[in-house]
Amino acid sequence: MNLITPAEHPFAQFVRILGKGKRGARSLTREEAREAMGLLLDGKAEDTQLGAFLMLLRHKEESAEELAGFTEAVRARLATPAIDVDLDWPSYAGKKRHLPWYLLAAKALAASGVRIFLHGGGAHTAGRLYCEQLLQPLGIPLCRDWSAVDAALQQHRLAYSHLGDWMPTLQRMIDLRNTLGLRSPIHSLARVLNPLGARCGLQSIFHPGYQAVHREASQLLGDHAIVIKGEGGEIEVNPDAVCHLYGTQDGQAWDEEWPALSAQRHVKPESLQPEQLLAFWRGEREEAYARLAVIATMALALRGLGLPREQAFAEAERRWSRRLQSN
Missing domain, CATH: 3.40.1030.10 (Nucleoside phosphorylase/phosphoribosyltransferase catalytic domain)
Known part of the structure; x- marks a missing residue:
């Protein structure tokens, strides 16, 4: 019998922050949002976590800090050339x-x-x-x-x-x-x-x-x-x-x-x-x-x-x- 407690998935903390009940839940900080989106973009979260994360955000309504953090994570992974756009x-x-x-x-x-x-x-x-x-x-x-x-x-x-x-x-x-x-x-x-x-x-x-x-x-x-x-x-x-x-x-x-x-x-x-x-x-x-x-x-x-x-x-x-x- 294996009595070793399994380690928590690195992404679980972000689902918990958003879903910890009316009194315990809160918005992500900008830094947390950047890290969470980074894990999603790098394929380091399970599909069940992705679905829970998106729907908890949808229910709570995303904050400006969360949108900024998510954007920073995306931009950090975009290999875009210098293109002049108005x-x-x-x-x-x-x-x-x-x-x-x-x-x-x-x-x-x-x-x-x-x-x-x-x-x-x-x-x-x-x-x-x-x-x-x-x-x-x-x-x-x-x-x-x-x-x-x-x-x-x-x-x-x-x-x-x-x-x-x-x-x-x-x-x-x-x-x-x-x-x-x-x-x-x-x-x-x-x-x-x-x-x-x-x-x-x-x-x-x-x-x-x-x-x-x-x-x-x-x-x-x-x-x-x-x-x-x-x-x-x-x-x-x-x-x-x-x-x-x-x-x-x-x-x-x-x-x-x-x-x-x-x-x-x-x-x-x-x-x-x-x-x-x-x-x-x-x-x-x-x-x-x-x-x-x-x-x-x-x-x-x-x-x-x-x-x-x-x-x-x-x-x-x-x-x-x-x-x-x-x-």
Whole structure:
């Protein structure tokens, strides 16, 4: 009979910190979060521990310190070359109420010279339209490695990369969504990563209260970022609602509130027809909601690059009107 007590798994401490009951549980410190994510990324945790960890975090709701620590662990394991990027543009939510007009905003900005790195986690939830499904018809390069990203940014100033190609362990965690029944905090984490160190990271967080947490996480990391509650969870300004910008730059937090652009709410389409994106891009179709959403989203990006609001909107109008000429 073996009477030796088995040693505790190194990752068990992090599950215990999060799950030790109402009185005993607490958030991870930034250092603990960095260590925990490091063990997960290095494959040094069991699957049962991963599932428990993600769902305990989901139930508790992740803190800014945890997001910052997780991000530091990811960045420490990314072997990224020096690539010049203006905007980091994460796209992980998918759209279900409106078409992804933000993709046209990104295309128009790229046509005017702004270098944009798009990244996402694939189609993980039924009933949504994802960025990856529209890359080919919209002419957005799909890049499978960093050299392809660099080449696409130099040639087109716009590149898309799948999370699974540069951080497959995180992609696996996102793919657990249908196994666990809930989205995990990895969906939030992916928005903070800014893997190429872009001048400004744009983030969209749909659930109220999380925007300030994400802003604080970027602040802890020393990043320049703007966080909004984007339409459907994507970086797209909803013209029918007030848009609050949660910004951070040079370690200082700032806030800005943009009024709704439409006096009445637009009726959402009965179905999403992706071919309408190209028709609108080419000027073959006009749509009031689409135009407001595209211009406001472009203005948001330009605000992130330093232009004040009024100038950003004027510049967005100018660049949109010249999008085909630029191409």
